[in-house]
Amino acid sequence: MSTKVTVLGLGSMGTALAGAFLAAGHRTTVWNRTAGKAAALVEKGAAEAPDAAAAVAASPLVVVCLATYDTVHEVLDPLVGDLAGRTVVNLTSGAPEQAAEAARWAEEHGFRYLDGAIMTTPPGVGNPDFMFLYSGSPEALAEHRATLAALGDPVDLGTDVTLASLYDTALLGLMWSTLTGWAHGVALVGTDGEGKAAAFTAVAGRWMRAVEFFMNTYAPQADARSYPGDDATLDVHLAAIGHLAHASEARGVASGLPELFERLVKRGVDAGHGGDSWGRLVEFVRAEGRA
Ligand SMILES: NC(=O)c1ccc[n+]([C@@H]2O[C@H](COP(=O)([O-])OP(=O)(O)OC[C@H]3O[C@@H](n4cnc5c(N)ncnc54)[C@H](OP(=O)(O)O)[C@@H]3O)[C@@H](O)[C@H]2O)c1
CATH class of the missing domain: 1.10.1040.10 (N-(1-d-carboxylethyl)-l-norvaline Dehydrogenase; domain 2)
Incomplete structure (x- = not known):
């Protein structure tokens, strides 16, 4: 089913996310601070919003993938009035405490908040073999799960909003340990x-x-x-x-x-x-x- 989704941030990852939504047939609106990054997505059918406010207004589901949580606040703090009643899915990497703070911020301003972690690099986005971890609002995940499945396999970690970030950092630690062991092994042989x-x-x-x-x-x-x-x-x-x-x-x-x-x-x-x-x-x- 085609749904409306907005993607804020067209870095390497945001571009891949928007591309996967388009590939799955969703009506996708995109915005990026620096102009000129949306051309390829627009060719595939995306609508480019002139500013973040217009991008937020375009869809009930707003997926955010910016550099840091501070950036998320910088972009969305002036728009909290427009976010009321919508769902924000934040796929920006951060610390568990930042996720908890973001959930309080969302509650205060009347929008639903789902924190997420992307367990792949951009080439893996859209492939159900890769996981997207989610924690936070169960209503938001229930309502948007089918749309989010366009990005990768949605893994529900439950209502404790900090868990997506916590698992993300722990799993990255596991990856770095393993890859360091691999580098040691390659050097050894x-x-x-x-x-x-x-x-x-x-x-x-x-x-x-x-x-x-x-x-x-x-x-x-x-x-x-x-x-x-x-x-x-x-x-x-x-x-x-x-x-x-x-x-x-x-x-x-x-x-x-x-x-x-x-x-x-x-x-x-x-x-x-x-x-x-x-x-x-x-x-x-x-x-x-x-x-
Ligand atoms: N790349 C990966 O493999 C990967 C994997 C998992 C998670 N992530 C996470 O996904 C997030 C984005 O990563 P990325 O690889 O897409 O990074 P990126 O290519 O460096 O893109 C960063 C994005 O943030 C925007 N941005 C930075 N500062 C801003 C500001 N002050 N106001 C508005 N927009 C601002 C940039 O806009 P401009 O174009 O205007 O600079 C760009 O859209 C990060 O949190 C990263 O940890 C990435």
Whole structure:
């Protein structure tokens, strides 16, 4: 079903969002601070609004993708009167506390607010294999879910508006950890051409499925705060980390990662938890943050 949607912000991501709405047949109005970014979208059928006020007035659903939350306020604070009764879906990246503040701002001014996080780069927008995380107004998500599905698979994290940002930052942390491990692995197996990085990555991709299995093993342990080491203990991991440190040193590969692993796991072992699983590290990461 074709619905009216406005996209504020035509950076790399906003342009991809508007393109996906158009591709799904939605009547899409766009606006960007700097002129000249809408031409390709207009050719595909978008209406370009002369200013943000006209863009907001054009649709009951306003999707915002600007540089920061401060930018969102800069653009929308003067228009709060026009937002009343509409839904704002904010896909701008930010901190959970900023999402909470934005939800209070929306409530104060009588519009519905859904916070979102885009779990892809622009080329993945429009592909249902990629997730868009949402939290906040359940009514807004229920009403606009079908339209938002044009962007990617909508994942409902519930009414706590901070969760989309919180999951976003946590998932980015997971991505950076994984990609840093990948970079370390590629450096270790050799970067002297001959397709060694590609060969390693093919094996690493299969290994990621095993890592997902391990996470699924440790998640219920972390929830129960009980970490039986009946698959592999921290003692066993510590010895294996020593092999990674040794192989890295022997090949002149930067040692930051094995040192980090060793420090964390040794804390667990030194505290008498050498027989526990890797899940025990959740406790130590948490405790270090409070120390
Ligand atoms: N790119 C990604 O892969 C990706 C992935 C997930 C999430 N995100 C998030 O999506 C948001 C946009 O990212 P992007 O990649 O599209 O960034 P971008 O290409 O740098 O675009 C930034 C947008 O913000 C606008 N803007 C900046 N300051 C402004 C101001 N003071 N007033 C009005 N508009 C202003 C820019 O308008 P002008 O054209 O006038 O400068 C432009 O439309 C960010 O929060 C980013 O973290 C991006």
